[in-house]
Each structure stands twice: as C-alpha cells, then as structure tokens.
Amino acid sequence: MKHKAHLGATTQKTVVIEQGLVQRFVDALDLADPRSRDLEAAQAAGLSSTMLPHGAAAALGDFAHLLSLLELKPKQVLHSREFVQVFQPLCVGDELIVTTTLRDLYEQQVGGNPMGFVTIDVVGATKKGDVRFEAQRVLAIRGGFPRR
Numbered sequence: 455m456k457h458k459a460h461l462g463a464t465t466q467k468t469v470v471i472e473q474g475l476v477q478r479f480v481d482a483l484d485l486a487d488p489r490s491r492d493l494e495a496a497q498a499a500g501l502s503s504t505m506l507p508h509g510a511a512a513a514l515g516d517f518a519h520l521l522s523l524l525e526l527k528p529k530q531v532l533h534s535r536e537f538v539q540v541f542q543p544l545c546v547g548d549e550l551i552v553t554t555t556l557r558d559l560y561e562q563q564v565g566g567n568p569m570g571f572v573t574i575d576v577v578g579a580t581k582k583g584d585v586r587f588e589a590q591r592v593l594a595i596r597g598g599f600p601r602r
Contacts (some may be wrong), residue, residue, distance in 0.1 A: 463556045465516040495534040502551035512589035515554040515576035532594040550578040568598030
C-alpha cells in the first residue's frame with residue numbers, strides 16, 4: 455500500500471489559545487464549567503485565564519495536511535475514536551507548539567467493503583518543551599484508501 459510511505463509524517467505549528475476558540479467549543483458542547491465561561495471563576499481556580507475544554511485539545515492538530523497527504527476526500531472520513539490527556543489546563547493566551555504525526559494506517563474488510571483506519575498523534579508543548587497535552591485520533595475511511 456503506497457500510503458504506508460507516509461507513516462511518521464509530521465507537521466508542527468504554533469497555536470495561541472484565543473478566547474473565540476474557547477467560546478466556540480463551550481457553545482458547541484453546551485458546557486457549564488465556569489472555568490471555561492467566566493474569567494473571574496477561572497482566576498479563582500488558579501488559572502491565568504479562561505480554560506479551553508479538555509476535549510477540545512485534540513482539535514488543535516493539523517489533520518487537514520495529513521488527510522491531503524493521503525489523498526482523502528472529506529466525505530470519506532469518519533471520526534472513529536479519540537483519546538485526550540491534558541497535563542495542565544490550556545488557557546487563553548497560552549502559546550503551544552502542536553506536533554501532529556501519522557502513526558499508523560491499515561485497511562480491513564467490513565461487511566465485504568474495504569474500510570481504512572488512520573491513527574494520528576497530536577502533542578502540544580510549550581516552547582520550553584513542557585508537554586501540556588497528548589491526544590490520539592482514529593479516523594475511519596469509507597471505501598478504504600485511494601488506489602491510484
């Protein structure tokens with residue numbers, strides 16, 4: 455499978471946690487956590503600013519680049535599962551280096567049809583190298599990988 459040649463492909467980008475990003479996730483997930491909604495509550499909890507919901511950390515990865523590299527169309531891609539571990543809260547104003555890595559890909563038959571699976575690792579760290587979060591996302595690819 456020619457797509458195996460892309461295993462280990464990595465991208466890095468600098469991400470600054472912005473209030474608009476936090477607000478979009480809070481609204482979309484209808485979260486009531488005051489640390490994510492109210493600056494005073496966040497500061498009372500010992501945070502520097504409002505906090506990005508932990509489940510949103512994985513979304514900071516550069517998935518578009520890896521999907522393009524694998525020649526996948528958005529309509530083929532299904533979110534299968536995700537694991538997120540946050541070591542320190544991510545707050546508005548935090549600047550992170552986010553590394554996204556293609557960890558694994560494979561294909562199997564499901565009901566007589568090919569289905570591809572892609573495992574992507576995402577790590578967010580400070581410029582000093584302190585890891586703030588790790589995430590892993592598994593995507594299911596309808597119809598398997600392109601056969602070009």
